Amino acid sequence: MDFPKHAYFQGRIVPYSEAKVGVATHALNYGTAVFGGIRGYWNEEKKKLFVFRPMDHYRRFLQSCRLLCMTVEHTPESLTQLTLELLRKDNYQQDIYIRPLAYKSDETIGVRLHDLKDELTIFALPFGLYVKNDTCAHVTVSSWRRIDDNMIPARGKISGAYANSALIKTDAARAGFDEALVLTQDGHLSEGSAMNLLIVRDNVLITPPVTENILEGITRRTVIELAKNELKLTILERPIDRTEIYICDELILTGTAAQVTVATRVDHRPIGNGVMGPVGEGLRKLFEDVVRGNNPKYAHWNVAV
Numbered sequence: 001m002d003f004p005k006h007a008y009f010q011g012r013i014v015p016y017s018e019a020k021v022g023v024a025t026h027a028l029n030y031g032t033a034v035f036g037g038i039r040g041y042w043n044e045e046k047k048k049l050f051v052f053r054p055m056d057h058y059r060r061f062l063q064s065c066r067l068l069c070m071t072v073e074h075t076p077e078s079l080t081q082l083t084l085e086l087l088r089k090d091n092y093q094q095d096i097y098i099r100p101l102a103y104k105s106d107e108t109i110g111v112r113l114h115d116l117k118d119e120l121t122i123f124a125l126p127f128g129l130y131v132k133n134d135t136c137a138h139v140t141v142s143s144w145r146r147i148d149d150n151m152i153p154a155r156g157k158i159s160g161a162y163a164n165s166a167l168i169k170t171d172a173a174r175a176g177f178d179e180a181l182v183l184t185q186d187g188h189l190s191e192g193s194a195m196n197l198l199i200v201r202d203n204v205l206i207t208p209p210v211t212e213n214i215l216e217g218i219t220r221r222t223v224i225e226l227a228k229n230e231l232k233l234t235i236l237e238r239p240i241d242r243t244e245i246y247i248c249d250e251l252i253l254t255g256t257a258a259q260v261t262v263a264t265r266v267d268h269r270p271i272g273n274g275v276m277g278p279v280g281e282g283l284r285k286l287f288e289d290v291v292r293g294n295n296p297k298y299a300h301w302n303v304a305v
């Protein structure tokens with residue numbers, strides 16, 4: 001496992017080993033932090049590192065901050081600039097993952113959101129595949145349910161809420177699956193442990209709407225746009241029943257870490273023909289070109305370091 005080289009910490013960029021917090025830190029005890037996850041893609045031909053859609057990631061990051069009543073004196077622009085500054089210092093020439101984290105930094109006892117200080121940290125580290133079998137994943141339907149908007153809002157990337165994702169992921173991994181899908185309290189498909197989901201039925205791409213306790217994924221949005229513009233698919237945002245994933249033609253999982261992962265089996269049943277389908281394959285190719293800065297039409301999503 002690679003360690004980050006530097007971190008933005010307490011207002012300046014320091015060696016990663018100096019970015020430390022005390023064990024009484026509020027966020028560590030109560031999960032009162034929010035984070036982001038952004039990828040940087042190394043383009044070997046152009047000898048450039050491209051950060052993918054940082055402004056969109058930071059817009060969502062600041063929304064997550066609002067949900068936890070955090071004051072972070074930043075804009076998406078200033079956070080992007082800060083990230084670029086950090087990456088220039090890191091000087092990575094490989095694919096990376098960037099983690100901004102805003103956290104309640106007081107070292108104190110007492111559960112609340114108010115009257116606490118907020119701190120911002122950002123670090124980046126080398127990062128490859130997140131889902132190993134990303135063209136033939138075997139997924140299960142988790143026995144856990146997705147947290148509801150009125151419990152901990154899933155549209156925020158709230159650290160404490162990831163205990164839900166961790167329960168989902170570990171049970172799936174221990175049972176031999178690559179990933180798990182999770183249902184809402186109503187029994188509709190929500191998302192994976194850390195990725196959104198889309199299914200294909202009769203050439204229509206269907207994905208749960210943002211009111212189904214999903215994270216409003218940047219990769220989901222990217223894939224919807226690519227499917228519409230480039231594959232000329234009809235996109236439907238509507239609730240998905242559990243049994244639709246047993247009869248759909250394709251199942252696709254999207255996320256910054258997961259990128260475009262294709263699932264070919266669900267609970268030991270083949271999805272479609274049991275191999276990667278044309279929509280999944282097409283989206284994977286488009287996505288790889290776009291994120292690596294090789295598609296001029298979408299170059300506005302690539303921010304060069």
Ligand code: PMP
Pocket residue numbers: 037165191192193194195196214215216217218219220254255256257
């Ligand atoms: N859902 C959850 C719960 C996640 O943690 C992630 C990863 N950030 C996603 C969906 C995908 O979001 P994005 O495409 O913005 O990374």
